[in-house]
Amino acid sequence: MSAPMEIVLSADSAGQLWNCAVLELHSGTNLLAYRGGNTSSRSLTVLNGEYILGAQLGKNFINVWEIQRKDQLQQKIVCPGIVTCLTASPNGLYLVAGIADAIYLWEVSSGNLLAILSRHYQDLTCLRFSDDSSHFISGGKDNLALVWSLASVVQLDPSHTPEPRHVLSRHSLPITDIHCGLMGPQARVATASLDQTVKLWELSSGEMLLSVLFDVGIMSVTLDPCEYYLFCGGSDGGIFQVSLCSQSLSRDKTFQSDNEGNQVFKGHRNLVTCLSVSMDGTLLLSGSHDETIRLWDIQSKQSVRSINHKGPVTNALIIPAPANMFLPDSRPGIPLPRFSRHLNPSEQGEGVETGGVCLRLAPHTQSVFGDGENTKVRVSELEEEVRTLKKVNKDLYDFSTQLLTKPS
């Protein structure tokens, strides 16, 4: 059997048999199961295709598995509090966790805690990265969703606390789920909330594009990859499909009577907590508190498959299969470092840094608001710097080639 392209990763809050299971998307066969503990809602994430991370429900640590060694818990990352949501950046460089009302940001390569952002007033519910890892969005029980620019958050500037790029503050009850579309900073963000609305925002400007009011509170939201449809999982078990582009093909469609039934996926009996769409936009995965996950054919809106769990489903996502997952002999590219619990490890006397260099950008202080002469000087300065850098780079290259090619 060839390795599957896409897999389903799911976890429930009971965790009797396993913590999280890997299923084949189309056949539904159980491929792997990772054991140990159970995972809280919206906190299962795959780091760099090499590790699976899941926050332990009700405890203050994160379970980590190497993706090919399913039986053995590789590490427990101990955190300062109960982790309510967790996500890793798609490029695998950063890890973001929501702990109480603060966002913790770690650098994966060094394990340093880079920032603690406490702009939320209540507990966090959801964290999502944009697909190019340039921004992340956090949603909390204080009705706010904040858009953070990763670059500005990791800047080393002790006097200046990072501010979110946008504050999305139009919900009137806690945010339950966030979905960030594709296209990097030009992406669209969908937020779902208990106030029975789903809102669609533009990431670049922070403006609201669309707000849809439903009859029930919405617990989960997702967009298909083309952003043709918005799927919203309701608290009564219905999944609502909102078409975002007008279809002008209605010329020969006269039979409209079952219009309503057409747009709701009916089957779940309790809160729909997670939704995910496959890469080709044909299959919809939903997990619910009625202890099942269901796979739906989007075109015909029928339930293709229903898989029972032992407890309320906390995480269910469709991801492209990581290469390492089915190769038992593979090794992760880099070992996972110890994640620090404090902002400045040297000050806290915890873990002596050895050899590593922490590279962080200083804030951009130069004001552009100057007259022409100043700019010219500045440009020439910068050019000079670039030249120096190039020279240093070349020296380094020469040195290393010499070292490497030297027969020893």
Next chain:
Amino acid sequence: MTKCKKKKRQDDFQKVKLKVGKTKPKADNATNINFRTKGINLTEQLKKDANAPTTHRKLNIKDLLSQLHHYSGTVKQGALVGLRELLTLHPSELDQHLSSLLSEAAAVFTDKDPNVRMSATRLLRFIAQSVPAERTSPFFPLLSAHLSCAMTHIETGIQEDALKVLDVLLDHYPALLAARPALLLNNFLELISHRSTGGGARKGQEGKGRSWALSVNPNRNVTGQQWRLTVLLRLGRFLQAVVEERRAEEGVACVSGDMFSVLNGQGGANAPLELNWEELTYRKGGFQVFEHSGAMPTPHSTFKLRPETEPGAGVSEGLGTGEAVRGFASTLVPLLLDVWVEASASDRSKTDSAHLLTPDAMSLMYQVLSILQLLRKLAPQREYQDTLDVWFRSEYLGDFKQHFMKNFPYGNLDTPKQRRKTDPKRSKQSTTIPGQTVEPLALNVLLCQVMVSMVTLSQREGQAQEPDAEWLMPLRGFVQETLSSGAKLSQRHLHTLLETVWRMVITQRSRAVTEDLLQAVYVQYQQMNLNLQTRTLLLSFYSRLYLQEHNHTHIARSRVLSRWLAALPLQLSQLGHRNPALSDRLLLSIQAAASRGNKALLNSLHTHACRLYDPQEGSVVLLPAESQQRLVQLLYFLPVMSQGLLANLSRCCTAGRVSAGLAASLIRIIHLRSSLSGWSVGSQDMTLRDVDYISFLFSTLTGFSSDELATLQEAGDESVLPPSPLSPLSLYPTPLEQFTHHWDVVEEVCHCLETLGSRSQCFDVLQNGICKNLTGLAVVPDSMAAGLLRAVARLLDLSFLPSEPLLRFLSRCCLSLLSLLLTLQQDTASENNHKREAVWGACVAVLSSIPRLLRLVLQSLRVKDLCEEELPQLAQILSLLLQHTALRNHMLANATLLQHIIQDLTRYCRGESKEQWMTDLLYCYSVTMATHRGNLGLRDIY
């Protein structure tokens, strides 16, 4: 020959001898002037032009326009007056000839004759009043060209009148005028100053030498100061127009100008789509979310590749960029300072105290300050404004301190009245200047605003604040005193003061200062009888301040602010339904604070919750729907849900004063709060006890409080249907509206109960509730009976056996409802359809899910107790039950019982007249039995 010639000559030229003392003889050609002349003015044409409308002088528009080229001033003036008359009489002419009218009228702006100019201005005002801006816009370049021609004219009279033309344009077309500010700004400068030509060398020495200097023209008929005042007045209005136009362009409502008027200032240019799921499903066409199919970001994107305009643009290129504004400001501000210095110097000579100003000086200063303030706002974007402020501070702080702050606050100099009377010329002059009366309060307030904007947000260097403190002291003192004096302030002054306070609070970052200032504002807030606008202004000031608190700890810790927050719920409950708009404002602030978990507010909310959610006179039932929704959403954040509150809420849900949809979302929110729902609220988990929650659900399910039920039991027979053997309970028919409302609520409650967890336990609880509270009732509302049946059918677990008392009660309910159904079917009004279906559905569902209940129902049908009229009803009930497919099998299980009943029926109905209902029943019975036997038969065969 010669003789003859001589003679002739003598004849021709006779010498007239003039002698002294004799009258001089009249010359032959002397004119007789003994006549009188009378002029004949042909002001009217004799001919009548039938084609075009004419003035009373019979001149049509072409004649009039051509007269404008006449050399004589009177003719021109007459033509202008005529034009105005013609246009008032025939407004249609205006549309046809607008282009020529405007161009001709504008051409005489520069006429030498003051009367002509005045008439031209009047005509322009008349045209402007009746032509909207968008129709004038094609001719506006021409108009403004003529205007600037007049403004820069060498004759002072024309210059002065040009300002009047400008007034007209500012009144009616501010946006058009502001679209091209560059040229006009230069003109303004030239009106009060002149460009010094030989400044090249000096410029090099002084760095930023001033190339403009104030000028005085002695030919003017007003003093230099008054002339400057008039010019500055216009400049101020013009800048105001530019600022407003820019704001409209950007579509940003919350530029500091009106920061308090829009609370959530997110009103971007492109309005988001607001959709409703129900509309969405029933609508035919789709909707378009993404402009340009989403390929381009909206113009409000904060990502910019390069600045849109080249830097380094001078004044001549308008005020589009920050650089340009700065360039213009660097020219204008020194001039303004000079104007003020001259004025104050001349003023000083008249008064002893420097604090007191004459009215003229005061209005001049007011204009200077307001122009300064406008200059700040001119910056095209928010970020430029800050840099502009920094620049202002670095350039002019010293000058401002020296010239403005030295004598702050200013007072009015009381000019003795008799002096005015003796000096009529002076008083006449002062009346000619418009807007000359400026109160000292307005001046001082404006000065505060201008000076405070100089304080920049320099957090980095905390020490640099120190020198500011010294000159900020008097300002702060003044602001505090004015606010806390308790006097009523006008809307505008209050707005300016609040902006000043805002700026001080944000920039000062000291807790004590913040406390004092906020306390002063609070004094204003606590005043009685404020009008709505002022109240809203103060309210939005505080709420904005609160929303800003996250990065200012000194604000967050302010005691005044938390006191204000804590007072909000009380205010809301006291306000009642009197002012929904204000209540909505209050709710917005409460909601924001509640979602942030503000302790003070939550506690106060908890105290006043019972009043707010009172089912009779609480805000939740009095306010309009949108505010109701906010109040319901607020429930999510309430720290503790007491029993009393839950009882109130349950009454709110059932009383029908909130819509069914809202009641459903209320139930859902309380469901989320309970620990049984699977959604964790957060740290404060056990704030809603499960017992309370379930009793809330139960009382909502019944829909009637115990008191109401008790009164129903005692109520006379007039309102309820009397009990009968066919209807063992007497039903109270609820109004249709209440029934449907309750039905919707029941659905939601059932859904909540279903998701609670173990079904059998849940049903057990329900059963206990019904047995304890309801089984003893003799009078039951029909909505309650139907709701109970519905809930039982939905919640029943197959493994669970309901208790006997419950079943007996249910069977009575069921039978009563079935007989109600028959009476409902008799009146065929379509509005009862829903009720009929609901009742029938509930009965069928419960009967088919509990076979034992059906048996009980059938057993209770004792034919011999019935009177004759009731027999057909019984037969109808039976045939209804028999016809229903879901029930058929259960009916067959009770075949013997059924047979008995039918036998009794046939016996009692006297047989002689086989009536329709009897035949129907027998037919249904035989069909059911036949299919049953058929099935049996088939089964026997195989």
